[in-house]
Amino acid sequence: MDTRRILIINGHPDAAPARLCAALSEAYAKGALACGHEVRRVCLGSLDVPLLASQAEFDTAPPAHLAALQAELHWAEHLVLVFPLWLGGAPAKLKALLEQLMRGGFGFQTEAKGMSARLGGRSARLIVTMGMPAALYRLYFGGQGVMSIERGILRLTGISPVRDTFFGGVSTASPARRRAWLDRVETLGAKAA
Numbered sequence: 001m002d003t004r005r006i007l008i009i010n011g012h013p014d015a016a017p018a019r020l021c022a023a024l025s026e027a028y029a030k031g032a033l034a035c036g037h038e039v040r041r042v043c044l045g046s047l048d049v050p051l052l053a054s055q056a057e058f059d060t061a062p063p064a065h066l067a068a069l070q071a072e073l074h075w076a077e078h079l080v081l082v083f084p085l086w087l088g089g090a091p092a093k094l095k096a097l098l099e100q101l102m103r104g105g106f107g108f109q110t111e112a113k114g115m116s117a118r119l120g121g122r123s124a125r126l127i128v129t130m131g132m133p134a135a136l137y138r139l140y141f142g143g144q145g146v147m148s149i150e151r152g153i154l155r156l157t158g159i160s161p162v163r164d165t166f167f168g169g170v171s172t173a174s175p176a177r178r179r180a181w182l183d184r185v186e187t188l189g190a191k192a193a
């Protein structure tokens with residue numbers, strides 16, 4: 001099997017290792033490293049992410065520590081984004097990070113003839129945890145908050161395919177169910193999928 005360069009972003013604003021998102025990020029990395037993939041990791045909870053305030057800012061490069069993260073994304077062939085569902089979508093700090101990463105035409109550029117994607121040749125996996133049952137979010141809510149990241153950001157940059165994995169009922173899940181989730185994510189890591 002070919003090995004891949006994987007960037008794992010733990011997109012939980014809380015950096016505490018006790019969070020399920022931290023454990024899932026760890027499980028993905030474990031599976032990937034065991035199969036020889038190259039892994040780099042970022043923890044949103046430990047990052048300083050300023051809020052973007054204008055088109056003028058968006059058109060320029062981000063602060064140096066976030067430009068370094070753009071370089072990590074450029075290095076990666078596969079992006080893994082792990083985050084909790086907060087009020088139907090990504091936590092505000094994660095949205096702020098994605099806005100910063102897209103700065104300066106990094107992800108796409110608007111040209112006279114339309115949009116030009118800058119991150120083609122990469123794939124992504126979104127791993128999302130939530131309090132409600134995952135099927136309820138997917139079917140009743142249409143998975144909209146996650147879809148806005150999938151289609152409104154990642155696919156616009158040319159990243160494809162973008163796949164997702166939802167884990168619901170998190171607060172009431174038994175230890176055995178959590179273990180099964182971690183095993184499933186470790187397997188995804190092994191396949192770099």
Ligand SMILES: Cc1cc2nc3c(=O)[nH]c(=O)nc-3n(C[C@H](O)[C@H](O)[C@H](O)COP(=O)(O)O)c2cc1C
Nearest residue numbers: 019020021022084085086087088129130131132170
């Ligand atoms: C501010 C906030 C908003 C939340 N909003 C939702 C929501 O809209 N839908 C949902 O199913 N769960 C919601 N939850 C529950 C979280 O998704 C759940 O606690 C999280 O996925 C657990 O993972 P963690 O241990 O990594 O934090 C919310 C939790 C918080 C703290």
